Amino acid sequence: MKRSLFLILLVIIVALAYIPLFKDINFGLDLKGGFEILYEVSSLDDQELTSDMMKATYKTISRRVDSLGVLEPEIEIEGSNRIRIKLAGVTNKEDAGKILSKAATLSFRDTKDNLLMSASVLKAGGARNETDNQGKPAVGLSVADIDKFYEVTKAVKDYPDNRIVIWLDFEEEIDSFATTYNCGDLENSNCLSAATVSQAFSSDVQITGSFSKEEVSTLVELINSGSLPTKLNELSSRIVTASFGENSLQKTLLAGIIGITIIMGVLIFIYRFSGLIASIGLLLYGVLVFFIFWMIGGVLTLPGIASLLLGIGMAVDANVLSFERIKEELKAKHSLKEAFRIGYKNSLSSIIDSNITTLIVAIVLFVLGESAVKGFATMLMISIFSTILVMVFIVRNMIRWFLKTNFFEKKQCFFIGFKNKKTNKKPLFERFNYLKKYKFFVIGTSFILLVGLILTLTMGLNLSVDFKGGTDFTITANKISEKEIKASYQELGFKDIELSRIDEKSNYVKIGKILKDSKIVEISDHFKEKYKATVESGSVSTVVKQELIKNAILSTLLAFIGIIIYVSFRFTFNFAVAGILALIHDAFFVVAMFSIFKIEVDTIFIAAILTIVGYSINDTVVVFDRIREENLNNNKLDEVINKSLGVTMKRSLLTSVTTLIPVVALLLFGSAQIFNFNIAMFIGLIAGCYSSIFIASPIWYILTTKRKIKSFVKKEVIEEIKIKGINS
Known part of the structure; x- marks a missing residue:
């Protein structure tokens, strides 16, 4: 019965692969070009804005959008007084804005x-x-x-x-x-x-x-x-040219294909036949993610693709955890079938715990994030669900099928890359004294954090228009220098601009005020005519800026609170405190590096920080799960820490590498639009890996040791007074 059910599920998922091929997935503006605008809605007579007014405004705008002939427009009511409009293929903001807001x-x-x-x-x-x-x-x-x-x-x-x-x-x-x-x-x-x-x-x-x-x-x-039954006040807008969006899509897909191919190669090289099955699982995972995304009518954006690639790293982690556990059982002289059973059983709690903590972050992002961040969070939640279903259920049953043939019983190396070396010498990672060396890592990272803090307090972060308010332009051309861009802006009447180079073809320009639509068109036309450039523009009001900052702080705090509650429930409060301190370290480490190198902080940076928090707690929970398991044997705490870190080190490094592979691919071959996001991810993944080893675990050791010492402190005992004839 179970076998039939599994076979049916597998066939269904494979069949689902054909549906998105024949049904177009909706692409966001950053992938196909278009115009996006966010309006604040208020009543005409300064009375309280009602839901009926919002509905009437929505209907009027919908009729006007229909008159523009836009295919698949997106019109969303956000909160109680905002409407966001996305029009694919419309790049003339001035004309569209007149029709929409008049x-x-x-x-x-x-x-x-x-x-x-x-x-x-x-x-x-x-x-x-x-x-x-x-x-x-x-x-x-x-x-x-x-x-x-x-x-x-x-x-x-x-x-x-x-x-x-x-x-x-x-x-x-x-x-x-x-x-x-x-x-x-x-x-x-x-x-x-x-x-x-x-x-x-x-x-x-x-x-x-x-x-x-x-x-x-x-x-x-x-x-x-x-x-219109109401007044519309423009809060922010963005224009992406069709060629710019198409180029971003091609680059991101190329990076994704390269990243996934390398990951599959690594899995097969290390885990042989099991790695091949895991690679097939990755393909099934991708099919399932895209099908669910298509089924719910999701809009695929650049942050969404980045979330998908991050999800692949997390999916690989589920396999690595199980495979490393199986190898441990093989070292303990269990048969291959028994090692498989025990290994999957022991790794399940780590996989579930780590994915739930990441899910907490995804939910916070979805609830509090703006449009692009919501897309990222949606893809992350779908990825978590697909990881559990495919990697834990389907891949496990596929491997079990092959084990039942008994073909691999004496071919353990070919099956999972296990070599039964007859030696009493411990593996390298298990010989290292982690507790003895953690202070060097703490000193090094503290220095970086201190420098970053000083620079942030004295010079501030390099904030994008999202957080400062104003107008920005991304100018992409084959032959254009920074000097020519500055000269062009001076010619157009702008002497005070912030200019930074994204890559060899793209430059980013910030102006600290919101420009009129006619001026934006004039600037765009100038670069198009003179340099044959593609120009993407956007503007953000101070109202949106203040809200973004508030939501960034609130979302981070809520994510931390959610993680503290869950980790305290599943482990102990000491584990929760140690985990949160490690997360704070990771988040501030990324901020410090951005401050030191003056990398721009934009809206999607918040998504990157929270994703790093999700990944880091994922990594930390796996280590904590092993510490808890070893601690049940009543070993000495220092031995528990060193042994737990020793046996999980290979998994931590391998998972970090497989998660970094798509990030590096996106950095090298992906779109400039998410370059800063990927930089943040790259820094954060490295910080998250070593913080779970050298920060979270030692902190738990210190907290637990102090508590044990307090519990063993002998209280002063008053000697019994002896009275002759009564008690003597």
Whole structure:
């Protein structure tokens, strides 16, 4: 029964591989180009914003997006007063922004600006493209309330100045017909038309002016989509060109293929046949992850791909833990089948514990992260689920199948790379005295942390626009120097810019203020025309900046609290304290290195820090699990520490290497967009590996030793008073 169930599950997963091949996976803007904007929504009359207002705003924006002809737009309500819009393939922010954020409130007024009629007299969706008597583009309007329209036009025809002025988004105390000299010029005025009324009428009407065909089409789309019931304030925006996104996708996929291929090679080289089965498991893991992601309608982004590759490292860790445990049992003279049974049984708790602690981090990221970070967290959660299912269940049963044939019973080296060397000499890692040497590592890392702290306090971190607010540009061209970029910005009126080189073709520019859309277009066009460059731009307001900083601090604290609770529950409070101190070390170590080398800190950096926290606690929990197991045998604490670290050292190094492989591949071949993320991951993975060995474990030893000493301190005993005849 179990065998049949396993076989059915395996066939289903393989079959699922074909579905994403024929069904397009949704790619994010950073992979296919497009325009993203975040609006803060407020009521028109400064009253409390209601959920009905948000829903009405959402519907109006949806209609306007539909008029743009965008395929698969993403419109999301975030929190209680924000709307995020992602439009793939749209790279003209100025035009799209006008259509999306314009209130589009049509009003009919006299020449003294008194309101005569609102748009309620018109038929819903009744605006259309027409031409006037001279063949010029005009907007036709269908009248719904004929009686009202007749009464108003009848009254106006008798006015000294018998004109009806049609306004779009008339603003009190700002707009006035008396000071308007360009009525009909959409670029410079909200006044659309001033029509002379010579007689009362109740038929359809035309708005005429010096409109182009494109302007008439825009007006028709705005009027038909309805007026916005709220005000929209732009908080942040980002533009990615299609070629830039496609290039990022190609680079990231190349890095992924290289990383996975090397990992498979390492597994097969070290674990032979079992490594081959684990490699097949990796492919099944990838299929399952993509299928689940496709099934839930996930949007694949660069951070999401980075999360997938990190998940591969974690999936490999599950196999390495089991295989190393099997080797230990083979050393203890167990048969291959018995070693397999005991090895998988003993490694299961470590695998579950380490993945749950990483899941805690992923949940925190998903709840508190912004759009790109949520995508990263979603992929991480799917990866954790797939790791448990494929690596623990499917790979285990595949190996068990082959063991039942008895073919490998005397071929242990070929099966799992185990060589039964007859020697009494302990392996290198088990001969090392970790407790004796940990102080050297603590001194070295403390020096780096101190330098980083001093630089951070005195000079600050190199914060991106995400945290400082302002506008940024990523300029990519074959031949362009930093000197030419600075000269171009000076020519465009910007003397104070922050410029940094990403790679040999890409440069990053920060401007400390939010630019108007027209200025962003001017800068982009300048570099496109002069240097044939692709330009990606973005802007972030101070409101978003403050929220990002708050969420970064809150998410880190919540992740720490969640980990403390879980580790305390599964182990002891001493383990939790030691683990958290190691995590704080890892996080601050990365921050220190970024401060020392002035590497830019952006939004996705927070995801990197929390992922490092997840990986580090994963690594630390595996070590703690072994310490707990050895400590149950009532050995001396120093012997427990040294033995536990000795037998887990190979696994820690191998897991770190296999996790670093995709990160290094992304650094060398991946997109410049996630370069800083991968730098943070590279530094953090190394810090996490040695902190679980030389920081977390010694801290647990110190805490536990002190507690034992206190429990053994003899209390002063008062001698019994002897009284003759009573107790003597």
